Structures are given as C-alpha cells and as structure tokens.
Amino acid sequence: MKGKLLSRREIKELSQLIPEWEVSGDKLVRKLKFKNFVEAFDFMSQVAIVAEAMAHHPEWSNVYSDLTIMLTTHDLGGISTLDLKLAEAINDLKEN
Incomplete structure (x- = not known):
C-alpha cells in the first residue's frame, strides 16, 4: 500500500x-x-494485526502499562496518508 506524503x-x-x-x-x-502490562500487550497485538493487514507498521515503546505509538512513513520521509489511516484504525480499536 502506498501513501502520499502530507504537507505541514x-x-x-x-x-x-x-x-x-x-x-x-x-x-x-x-x-x-492501560491497567496493566497484559492489557497493554493485548492492545499492541490488536494493533499489530491491523498494521500487518495495512502493510504499515508503527514504532512503539512499552513500559509496563504505558504505551507510546509513533507513526511515520520512512519510505516517504514523513507523515503520510498511511499514518493517518493507521492512527484512525488505532483510535477505533481503543474506543472498542
């Protein structure tokens, strides 16, 4: 899946x-x-399935119940439409 680099x-x-x-x-x-590490890891697993289906993967950091997700499109050198779509998908997962 190819995205479009977004302007500022x-x-x-x-x-x-x-x-x-x-x-x-x-x-x-x-x-x-999250409440604990297991919940954080479960959420990461859900995101991983969506990211793999999109062929666009996050950078992330997990320390116990804290998760930081970073999205960028390395091939395009910045934030792209792919990052926006993955961010929206992650939001949907978090809401449900």
Whole structure:
C-alpha cells in the first residue's frame, strides 16, 4: 500500500480529525495508559494485526502499562496518508 506524503498544512488540518495524536517532528505520536502490562500487550497485538493487514507498521515503546505509538512513513520521509489511516484504525480499536 502506498501513501502520499502530507504537507505541514495538510498535517495541521488533518490532525484535527485525530486530536488524541500529537505531531512531533515527522511523526504522529499517541501515549496510552492501560491497567496493566497484559492489557497493554493485548492492545499492541490488536494493533499489530491491523498494521500487518495495512502493510504499515508503527514504532512503539512499552513500559509496563504505558504505551507510546509513533507513526511515520520512512519510505516517504514523513507523515503520510498511511499514518493517518493507521492512527484512525488505532483510535477505533481503543474506543472498542
């Protein structure tokens, strides 16, 4: 799946659709807290299935119940439409 690199203006406009995410340099970042490690790992597993289906994978860091997810498209050198779609999918998983 190929995405389109987003301009700074597009990122600013589209980030309003995903207010849970922050723009940090060339990445979208979301920090999540779970009840415990098992819940955090379960959520990561759910995200992994979606990411694999999209052929677009997050960078992430997990320390016990804290999870930080970072999205960027390395091949395009920044935030792309793929990152936006994956962020929306992650939001949907978190809400359900």
